[in-house]
Amino acid sequence: MQILVTAGPTREHLDPVRFLSNRSTGKMGFAIAQAAAERGHAVTLIAGPVTLPTPPGVTRVDVVSALDMLDAVQRHLPQHDALVMCAAVADWRPARASANKLKKSDMQPVLMLEPNPDILKTVRPLKGARLFVGFAAETGDPLAEAQRKLADKGLDLIIANDVTQPDAGFAVDTNRVTLISATEPPAGLPLMSKLDVGRAILSWLERHVRA
C-alpha cells in the first residue's frame, strides 16, 4: 500500500515570532509512519513543526500551517491508497498575519481569527476507494465524539483517545485508544506503546484495503 500520514500540530502565525498552536508532539503520527514502513508499505509523512527524527524508509514533507498541510495533502493524496489524518490541525488562524514582528503598541487586546478549512472534508471528493482514517483526541466523551466525527467526516475508521489521562495522548510514548469503524463494533485496545497502536491501525488498514 501507499500510505499518506499527517502528524504533529500546525502553527498559525500572527507574525514571524508568534503563533497559535496546540500540544501535539507528532509522536503518534510518526509511530504510524514507522509501523507502516516496517511492514514494507510506501509512506509519505506530512509533518507539522515537531522535533522528531524521520523514521527509516519514510518520505517526509514538512509544513507549518493548516493551509500548508491542506496543500500538501491535496498534492500527495492521488498517489496513495490510504490517508491517516493524525495531525492536530489548528481550527483557526489569525485573520491577519504580519510580515514583521508586531510591536506591543500596535497590538489589540482581542485577536481576530478566521476558520481554517477542514482537511478531511476538503479532500473527501478525492476519496474514491481510498481508506480515510481520522483521530479524535477528546477531553469529554471520546466514544460519542468519535462516532459523530466518523460520520460527519465520512471516515472508514476513527481512533478515539481520552487525552486527559497521563499515560495517553500528548507527548507520552503510550496510548489507550478505541478503534471505531462504520461497519464493526468499537474495539478498545489496552494501554500500549504508540508504535503498537500504529501496528494495530496498520493491521486494520491491511484487512480493509480496497485498492
Ligand code: CTP
Ligand atoms: N482535522 C482536519 N482538518 C481540520 C481539523 C481536524 O482534517 N481543520 C482532522 C484531524 O486530523 C482528525 C479529525 O479531523 O483526524 C478530528 O479532528 P478534531 O480536532 O478532533 O476535530 P474537529 O473537526 O476540529 O472538531 P471539534 O473541534 O469539534 O472537536
